[in-house]
Amino acid sequence: MHDLPPLGTPRLYSNPRADHDRVYGPSERAILSRAAFQEAMAEIGAWPGYAPTPLRSLTGFARAAGIDRIWYKDEGTRFNLNSFKALGGAYAVLRLLAREVQARVPGVPVTALDLVVGRYAKVTRTVTVTTATDGNHGRSVAWGAQVFGCNAVVYIPANCSQGRQEAIEAFGARVVRVNGLYDDAVRQAAADARDNGWHVVSDTSYTGYMDIPRDVMQGYTVMVEEAISQLPASERPTHVFIQGGVGALPAAVCGHLWESWGRQRPRLVVVEPHTADCLYQSAVAGRPMKADGDLDTVMAGLACGEVSLLAWAILERGADDFLTIPDEAAVATMRLLADGAYGARPVVAGESGVAGLAGLLCAAADPQARIGLGLAPDARVLVFGTEGATDPNVFESLVGRSPEAVLNPA
Incomplete structure (x- = not known):
């Protein structure tokens, strides 16, 4: 390794329940499947503005980390929402509205175009969707509600930064700020939805609430399939480093690669902040657990204290390792990308979106973690840069330059 800045010390737990010989069976396919992916791909691929996001080869970063390849799936331009979340929340809103229309107008197939042009506006205008968010998921739900013609209340x-609140409000949603953490917002949204007859569109699942989070996760697999198709024909990753949150994203990545590649799937490493480690704690305990930390992290989109039960059902045997990192690793990685370090072109990446790459760099610089994760010189790693500058002010405060200055240096 050379030229890697100080990144702090990672914490690693290798999952004793990981099973690469296990077949992706009916219980897993009931949560995520290639058949349901095909449906999501056909739908999302027909939306205006759909285009695969780029897969960047970070050759210099790989050299600095002492490995063969790093591929970075850059979600910073997805549907102008600057985040992969556009694939999940909005898709779940569409599926929900289609079900509502079909319940009231039986026997009629409902398309996204029908909803966009307001063909069933009399029905959709009576529907309110709600969710809790640290920013990106709520923005996706609000966008979906605006595009497909229903109301949205976002907690x-x-x-949560003022900039992220305003970005949600820009899509016509009503925003309610809760005096508490993300998990408090989840509970408030669920309680108010019960009282008002609203529909919760969440990426986290819990007892009695499974169907919509499944749609959200399935939408994310569009990004995973794009990455598979963009890899060089003769090369596959040996590792995937993917950020945690409630687990919906890593489960979508894990499940799609598991069903697609079986035993040949890469080693999956789930990355979380030290202070928001519900997946790490669940792996150690062997069952869903709450985070051990206070959830105070610069990686706001990953400040989740409780695991999605559906996600855990995939990750319990599908994820190989759980890694937690300090905040300084994420900030340093944002700056390296913005600076175009190691000969790369500059990339604007948000503080939560870089966690997978930050976890890789942090582990590569730590001899014990490097050995524990099998990061040999021939390792080829796929990471997902899941957001751009979703709040330009936060980005500038961390990087020292605006997103525009990064992309258009004087």
């Missing part, structure tokens, strides 16, 4: 935790 945010107390520490």
Whole structure:
């Protein structure tokens, strides 16, 4: 390794329940499947503005990390929402509205175009969707509600930035700031939905609430399939480093690669902040657990204290390792990308979106973690840069330059 900045010390737990010989069976396919992916791909691929996001080869970063390849799936331009979340929340809103229309107008197939042009506006205008968010998921749900013709109420935790609140409001949603953390916002949204007859569109699942989170996760697999198709024909990753949150994203990545490649799937490493480690704690305990930390992290989109039960059902045997990192690793990685370090072209990446790459760099610089994860010189790693500058002010405060200055240096 050379030229890697100080990144702090990672914490690694290798999952004793990981099973690469296990077949992706009916219980897994009931959550995520290639058949349901085909449906999501056909739908999302027909939306205006759909285009695969780029897969960037970070050759210099790989050299600095002492490995063969790093591929970075850059979601910073997805549907102008600057985040992969556009694939999940909005898709779930569409599926929900289609079900509502079909319940009231039986026997009629409902397309996205029908909803966009307002063909069933009398029905959709009576529907309100709600969710809790640290920013990106709520923005996707609000966008989906605006595009497909229903109302949206979005709950945010107390520490959600003003810029992220305004980005949600720009799509016509009503935003409610909760005096508490993300998990408090989840509970408030669920309680108010019960009282008002609203529909919760969440990426986290819990007892009695499974169908919509499944749609959200399935939407994310569009990004995973794009990455598979963009890889060089003769090369596959040996590892995937993917950020955690409630687990919906890593489960979507894990499930899609598991069903697609079986035993040949890459080693899946789930990355979380030290202070928001519900997946790490669940792996150690062997069952869903709450985070051990106070959830106070610069990686706001990953400040989740409780695991999605559906996600855990995939990750319990599908994820190989759980890694937690300090905040400084994420900030340093944002700056390396923005600076065009190691000969790369500059990339604008948000503080939560870089966690997978930050986890890789942090582990590569730590001899014990490097050995534990099998990061040999021939390792080829796929990471997902899941957001751009979703709040330009937060980005500038961390990087020292605006997103525009990064992309258009004087």
